Amino acid sequence: MAGLELLSDQGYRLDGRRAAELRKVQARMGVFAQADGSAYIEQGNTRALAVVYGPHEVRGSRSKTLHDRAVINCQYSMATFSTAERKRRPHGDRKSSEMSLHLKQTFEAAVLTQLYPRSQIDIYVKILQSDGGNYSACVNAATLALVDAGIPMRDYVCACTAGFVEDTPLADLCHAEESGGGTTLALALLPRSENIALVQMDARLHQDHLDALMEAAMMACKGLSKVLDSVVRQHLQEVSVLTRE
Amino acid sequence: FSCFVRTAEPLEYHRSFLKENCRPDGRELGEFRPTTLNTGSINTADGSALVRIGNTTVICGIKGELAAPSTDAPDKGYIVPNVDLPPLCSSRFRPGPPGEQAQAASQFIADVIDGSQIIKKEDLCIEKSKLCWVLYCDIMCLDYDGNLLDACVVTLLAALRNTQLPTVTINKETDLAEVDIQHKRHLQINKHPVASSFAVFDDTVIIVDPTAEEESLATAIITAVTDEDEQLCAFHKPGGSSLSAEKLQDCITRAVARHREIGRLIDKVFHAPAPEF
DSSP: SSSSOSOOTOOTTTSSOEEEEEEEEEEEEEOSSSSSEEEEEEEEEEEEEEEEEEEOOOOOOOOOSSSSOEEEEEEEEEOOTTTSSSSSSSSSSHHHHHHHHHHEEEEEEEGGGGGGEEEEEEEEEEEEEEEOOOHHHHHHHHHHHHHTTTOOBSSOOOOEEEEEEEEEESSSSHHHHTTTEEEEEEEEEETTTTTEEEEEEOSSOHHHHHHEEEEEEHHHHHHHHHHHHHHHHHHHHHHHHHHOO | HHHHHHOOHHHHHHHHHTTTBTTTTTBTTTTTOOOOESSSOTTTSSSEEEEETTTTTEEEEEEEEEOOTTSSSTOOEEEEEEOOTTTSSOOOOSSSSHHOOOOOHHHHHHHHHHHTTOOOGGEEEETTTTEEEEEEEEEEEOOOSSSSHHHHHHHHHHHHHOOOEEEHHHTTTTEEEEEEEEEEEEEEOOOOOOOEEEEETTEEEESOOOHHHHHHHOOEEEEEEEEETTTTEEEEOSSOOOOOOOHHHHHHHHHHHHHHHHEEEHHHHHHHOOOOO
């Protein structure tokens, strides 16, 4: 096909990565003082910020209170300067509402909400720079923020996207690859139990290819979980050194 | 024991420090919190800056778009500031449309831009009556710990200095704009305004750079904006306890001194040699 070649003959992608290679991940926890938990993650050129408040009393309508578990409230928004074209409606539009709902459902699967009945946990994620894999960056940042806030979870929640080009699955797509017209699958995984929290794919794909695609996404998520784990351990080490002194 | 006093009787807690001429975080009455600045971190924006005054963190992203100038000002471009206080910066802000503090801050920044002439709107005009730049300045608070306005002004100034816009020419034959992304130019910054905020306690004591806790206990808030020629660009004292003109003059003097501090910080950030990898 004419135009940008998503995978060259030598096996290199648009940004020089190999098919199963993830983008460089850099993350920091505990970046903000006001919030109970906060984290910042960079996956290639996508930058996301997650902030957690809670668990606290349910604000707003008391009718949302659940007697046996905590309510998770998620809000996803993008900074107006995060995309190449200025984003006119950073929140409240359909895409943001859908993302917020997906994030809420993902974390309801992972957070031990039964430990906090009648309370609310707020997760706010903001995309500062968007270059594909927005949902994945948000999930990873929110996982770190929840760990930073000390909220118990069943497992890390790691998310990654995967695509398919000419029988080869690609892991961790950037914006050009996502909008190139190929298949995109987003997966959120609990790595230890290999349970899937969320799968989303909106494209045509032959069902024979589905297994390979899911496998590629799961491998990518497991790789990410190792990175997130090392970030958490390093943060704990830094914090324990500071508190000891 | 002191942590109970702080939650139960915050005013008494702060008063006990003010009697000794200092504040709970160890600062003097006229001392600002450590300020750090970082520019150009957002690639998708034409210019960006992130400033931290103590714990207060504010980011600004500038995006330029093309538009037709208005008929009553055909040789002027537009600068559109917007201050966003999302719920992630503090638990006092709820999700939804901008609250009154965000709207008031947006209007304050718009007034500072107009009053101080930070950028001449004529410089944003590409072709009179046909094409001009619109600069969208989106200021977002990421962590709210008091003194929002100072941080907004500093980050706006740094982001504008960091902004690079591509050169645009109008093709004489087709009358269409041609954007040359290869040749980018910095904006011409006319004046460098810097804001300093003060809080008044018990109608008498004036402290500089209040934290969120101090702001909530203050009886009045004053913000003074000065530029590099020691001229006053804006002075806000929205109600609150009444003060003598002398005390207000002291505030202005402190604001002028703060301008020099921030001026040095901005010069250091912009003239620092690029890091080698």
